[in-house]
Amino acid sequence: MKGFQAFICLLALSLAPGAAQAPASAAAPADTAEELVGLWKAKRRFGPDARGLLVLQRTGAAYSAEMVGRIVPVRSENGEMSFELPNGEGAFRGRLEAGGDVAGHWFPPASRAQFTGGTFVSPVHLKADGMNRWSGQVAPFDEAFTFYLLATKRPDGTIGVFLRNPERDFGAWLGVDRIVRDGNVVKLIGKRPGQEEREAASGTYDADDEVITLSFPFRGGSYDFRRDGDDSSFYPRGRNPARYEYHPPVRLDDGWPTGSLEEADIDRAGIEKFIQMILDTPMESVNSPEVHGILIARHGKLVLEEYFHGEHRDKLHDTRSAAKSLTATIVGAALQAGAPLQLSTPVYQVMNGGTFPADLEPRKRAMTLEHLLTMSSGYFCDDTNPDAPGNEERMLDQTDEPDYYRYTLKVPMASAPGETAVYCSSNPNLALGVLSRATGESPLDLFDRLLGAPMKIHRYGWLLDPAGNPYGGGGVQFLPRDFMKLGQLMLDGGTWQGRRILGPDFVARASAPLYKLRNSDYGYLWWGVDYPYTDRTVHAFFAGGAGGQIVMVIPELDLVAAAYGGNYSSQGTANFQRIWVPTHILPAVREQAAQAANSRACRPVPRRPTSDGLSRRPASPASLRP
Numbered sequence: 001m002k003g004f005q006a007f008i009c010l011l012a013l014s015l016a017p018g019a020a021q022a023p024a025s026a027a028a029p030a031d032t033a034e035e036l037v038g039l040w041k042a043k044r045r046f047g048p049d050a051r052g053l054l055v056l057q058r059t060g061a062a063y064s065a066e067m068v069g070r071i072v073p074v075r076s077e078n079g080e081m082s083f084e085l086p087n088g089e090g091a092f093r094g095r096l097e098a099g100g101d102v103a104g105h106w107f108p109p110a111s112r113a114q115f116t117g118g119t120f121v122s123p124v125h126l127k128a129d130g131m132n133r134w135s136g137q138v139a140p141f142d143e144a145f146t147f148y149l150l151a152t153k154r155p156d157g158t159i160g161v162f163l164r165n166p167e168r169d170f171g172a173w174l175g176v177d178r179i180v181r182d183g184n185v186v187k188l189i190g191k192r193p194g195q196e197e198r199e200a201a202s203g204t205y206d207a208d209d210e211v212i213t214l215s216f217p218f219r220g221g222s223y224d225f226r227r228d229g230d231d232s233s234f235y236p237r238g239r240n241p242a243r244y245e246y247h248p249p250v251r252l253d254d255g256w257p258t259g260s261l262e263e264a265d266i267d268r269a270g271i272e273k274f275i276q277m278i279l280d281t282p283m284e285s286v287n288s289p290e291v292h293g294i295l296i297a298r299h300g301k302l303v304l305e306e307y308f309h310g311e312h313r314d315k316l317h318d319t320r321s322a323a324k325s326l327t328a329t330i331v332g333a334a335l336q337a338g339a340p341l342q343l344s345t346p347v348y349q350v351m352n353g354g355t356f357p358a359d360l361e362p363r364k365r366a367m368t369l370e371h372l373l374t375m376s377s378g379y380f381c382d383d384t385n386p387d388a389p390g391n392e393e394r395m396l397d398q399t400d401e402p403d404y405y406r407y408t409l410k411v412p413m414a415s416a417p418g419e420t421a422v423y424c425s426s427n428p429n430l431a432l433g434v435l436s437r438a439t440g441e442s443p444l445d446l447f448d449r450l451l452g453a454p455m456k457i458h459r460y461g462w463l464l465d466p467a468g469n470p471y472g473g474g475g476v477q478f479l480p481r482d483f484m485k486l487g488q489l490m491l492d493g494g495t496w497q498g499r500r501i502l503g504p505d506f507v508a509r510a511s512a513p514l515y516k517l518r519n520s521d522y523g524y525l526w527w528g529v530d531y532p533y534t535d536r537t538v539h540a541f542f543a544g545g546a547g548g549q550i551v552m553v554i555p556e557l558d559l560v561a562a563a564y565g566g567n568y569s570s571q572g573t574a575n576f577q578r579i580w581v582p583t584h585i586l587p588a589v590r591e592q593a594a595q596a597a598n599s600r601a602c603r604p605v606p607r608r609p610t611s612d613g614l615s616r617r618p619a620s621p622a623s624l625r626p
Contacts (some may be wrong), residue, residue, distance in 0.1 A: 042223035048108035120461035141461025169568035233310030264298035270588030320545030380414035381424035402466035405433035421515035425473030432472035
């Protein structure tokens, strides 16, 4: 009788609401990779931790600094003040300005995440706030590394995965394709183009806490992956975004006037459709376009500012090779300010202290600053050629010469200067070296004084080479609104808010088709392209970098458009200039405003001198691909 009653009780419990179990075939088998299906996220922050309020104080003839709870002595020599925090937590260098404030830079420790192995220096401005006292914020570039792992079951039963990394696109570089599991051991399997399939990463799975731990030795060590939800920044704005509705950008105290699309004669419905397309972009592979920001300015006003994937206006963003155009802008600003430098200045004469090195070969003797700005130096340094000794990767990977300026000066020649343009990051970097040697001033100080102060650019992270020189070949971290200002500066003929920063002739040549590079027009580190617009063609020029970093200027339409993205190592990097500008942005720009555009679009295009001293018209553009 008791056995029968127990059976009845068990039967009742099995029929109770919520007691029914899913069929065994529907549940993921234990200890298989199928249990890992879904979206996972891991994030690590690598500092630097020394940040916040810095107070500088003078007592008699001595200075001291207070920061992160420490008080340290400050050295003062030849007008420069400097100090270091204990344990290598960071260092400061600056000087007292004529206005009474202190301007300088913060030097944090080298990258712990091994992004580049270098240091990202940031500007510091200390305002006088009392008798013999100055204070201000230290806000260094914050290094973080994020991974998203999406695992899906394939028809053949394997678990396919792809790995996204918004900071460096490291997942695409790894070529991860699937995940396998053996007990608590998990492995990511994949292959890079042209290579055999291999184990890309390995780790463990804690089934009780649902944590996948994977090790990436060259990116900071181990990462703990946990399940991520539908509102994840893996998606542009969540998995199921609301319908986009346009709002004008917020006006800030950063020098940008703001307005609306309607005021700028840009079709609101067309732009809303464009942004909605970005929001609806499925994140289904490592090559899906990962757009971080879209900004548009017209008639000098910022009229569109939208961010995606968790990015925002107050977060520094990698500009990659688009910062090459920044190098040209600094050089132009120094020329306009009267620096003892000309475009025709011989490179080796300046870098050797005013005289040419003995027994210097004729081709190197003929190399000028202008050759560096047009990628026509003649160095054997093509970044796409792994055998080129001046290739950027070879320069960054070697450790024998920490000074990249000296490294480049030793690179052999492949052609005569001015003969042809070859994409080579060593060229703009050496241009910064020429500028520094000629002026006796750091390019960082020149930027802060000639561009940063008048254009209200007060935050950045600028990569240094191992010798402490600011790198001019790309990778500067900027706020999106600030980096876009370079385009408006060029559009306005070298002025910002009425202040002359670049000479008009320099702007004209910088944006002109002086050379052909990768089948595209090239000026002074600015690309050129033509677009169809209504019944004609309009010319544009832009700063461009891997991953989708673009600041584009279309003078005839009085338009500047910028994009930022995360496809650094994957496809989709050129979608903005190749597809979205001609198919979404330009059709929204109304013809009436185009006819009222300023006359800068009618300026003559400079001609490139030939070796015989004559001039010839550059060839017409043939490609939208930088």
